[in-house]
Amino acid sequence: MEPFVAELAKVEVEYPGSGLALGPVDLALSPGEITALVGPSGCGKSTALRLLAGLEAPTGGEVRRTTRRGESAVVFQAPTLAPWLSARDNVALPLELSGVSRREARSKAEQALDRVGLASAAGARPAQLSGGMAMRVSLARALVTEPRLLLLDEPFAALDEITRRALADDVLRLWAETRPAIVFVTHSVEEAVYMASRVVVFSRGPGRIAGEMNVTGPTPRPEAFRTTAGFRATVEAVSTVLAKGMETPA
Amino acid sequence: MKRLADLLAPLILIIALLGAWEAACRVLEVPAYFLPTPSAVATSLWADAPTLLTSAYNTLAMALAALVLASLSAQALALLVALSPILERAIKPLAVVLQVTPVVAIAPLVVIWAGIDNPERAIIALAALVAFFPIFSGAITGLKAADPDLERLFDLYGAGRVKRLVRLRLPSAVPFLLEGHKVAAGLALIGAVVAEFVAGSGGAQGLAWRILEAGNRLQTARMFAALVVLGLMGALLYAGLARLERSGLRWWRGR
Numbered sequence: 001m002e003p004f005v006a007e008l009a010k011v012e013v014e015y016p017g018s019g020l021a022l023g024p025v026d027l028a029l030s031p032g033e034i035t036a037l038v039g040p041s042g043c044g045k046s047t048a049l050r051l052l053a054g055l056e057a058p059t060g061g062e063v064r065r066t067t068r069r070g071e072s073a074v075v076f077q078a079p080t081l082a083p084w085l086s087a088r089d090n091v092a093l094p095l096e097l098s099g100v101s102r103r104e105a106r107s108k109a110e111q112a113l114d115r116v117g118l119a120s121a122a123g124a125r126p127a128q129l130s131g132g133m134a135m136r137v138s139l140a141r142a143l144v145t146e147p148r149l150l151l152l153d154e155p156f157a158a159l160d161e162i163t164r165r166a167l168a169d170d171v172l173r174l175w176a177e178t179r180p181a182i183v184f185v186t187h188s189v190e191e192a193v194y195m196a197s198r199v200v201v202f203s204r205g206p207g208r209i210a211g212e213m214n215v216t217g218p219t220p221r222p223e224a225f226r227t228t229a230g231f232r233a234t235v236e237a238v239s240t241v242l243a244k245g246m247e248t249p250a
Numbered sequence: 251m252k253r254l255a256d257l258l259a260p261l262i263l264i265i266a267l268l269g270a271w272e273a274a275c276r277v278l279e280v281p282a283y284f285l286p287t288p289s290a291v292a293t294s295l296w297a298d299a300p301t302l303l304t305s306a307y308n309t310l311a312m313a314l315a316a317l318v319l320a321s322l323s324a325q326a327l328a329l330l331v332a333l334s335p336i337l338e339r340a341i342k343p344l345a346v347v348l349q350v351t352p353v354v355a356i357a358p359l360v361v362i363w364a365g366i367d368n369p370e371r372a373i374i375a376l377a378a379l380v381a382f383f384p385i386f387s388g389a390i391t392g393l394k395a396a397d398p399d400l401e402r403l404f405d406l407y408g409a410g411r412v413k414r415l416v417r418l419r420l421p422s423a424v425p426f427l428l429e430g431h432k433v434a435a436g437l438a439l440i441g442a443v444v445a446e447f448v449a450g451s452g453g454a455q456g457l458a459w460r461i462l463e464a465g466n467r468l469q470t471a472r473m474f475a476a477l478v479v480l481g482l483m484g485a486l487l488y489a490g491l492a493r494l495e496r497s498g499l500r501w502w503r504g505r
Contacts, residue, residue, distance in 0.1 A: 050402075053402075053406060054406070055402050055405055055406065069407070069408050070407060070408075072406065073406070074402065074403070074406060076399040076402075078399065080397055080399040080400055080403065082400060082418070082421065083502065083503050083504070084421045084424065084502050084503075084504075085421075086504075093403075093417070094403070094406075094407050096417075097404065097407035097408070097409045097413065097417070098407050098408070124504070125503065125504025125505065126504070127503045127504050127505050128504060128505055145407075
């Protein structure tokens, strides 16, 4: 097995006119690991995610990947579905773009929708779906290619608490099926500790890693995990590092 | 109930205005060549209906032909521009110059090029010129209006330029194209009428010619009758295209 799925090695990102936005950052993702990135707004978490996906190039350092094209998938903050396509066709899109025939892509899309509990909504358009359903379609679209690296950029930010929790459990359930490496950005420390096996805390810009914490606990997580002393202690520890990171001057 | 009120309110205002107009003309004994009464206009409308309808058809046919011409050329050019940024930089200034040049100023030249015997060709070309820009500009804006995260998704799966254009940018441009066509249809009609005025020939037998002809003979009621037909035709065309836009958007969004 490869030692890492993707790795940021002394990576820096500098935007013209606004100076260093991120780095230097070292972050390696092991296969099957769930990593949460937390930190204050503008600390470069989403930039780190885009670097890992290959959607942005660093201005310094190196991004190493063992994934090939189509083996990484991204779920964005908004569902980002094409309004003119049905849920089925939205989910089939990555496969079709990768050269899979329409028929096979649609069949796999239906299976992916079934996995997120939306088999009956395959023909619906995004405008006919609720926020939670649209996000599930987005998740199905990311999973349809059976990625080795799944990147989630604050995917539940716009959802209510109950839907957030249901979707977090969905992600963990789906992760258990194929065990891709997952990196997700979140503002919620509790969500990070509940879902991840490792929480990486970013400090205020230029974004750097202020601390890392491993989360021990059963996988998949039972709902009762949120009430355990270990969970509370980890949330407390991450919050402390986060508070320190927010004090770091820009 | 609200729909009835929406329909009745303008109708009552129109009837009141026409009533005031009729009364004012009669009381003040305004000469008919200066301002005919609405009843005289209605009589003229009834008497000239066959001629006016034929002319309305001619004008509409020329405007629609111009719209088709503008639509095809504007969209084809926008597609080329979308595929090549250099082409965009080259074409855009020319398109802007074309847009800000008044059609009346170009008309005599186009009439010469089309040939004096073919005024309808000149009218279609001029109306197409007027209708071109809203479609071209809508298409360019629409082709760049794709959701940036969807663009990233296409990057992630290595979609090429043509696939991106066909699967993402063209469908994203649909609402902008519908709006562009709605605006362009109105402009094509205006363009056709203005061009017919400038061509100054009866060869095309459109509504503008009817207005010119009646004006030259001081038959003001006939002028008004032609104007009424033109106004109604414009309103119907706009309403039809607005409806088409709504259905198009409903189809695009799925509701």
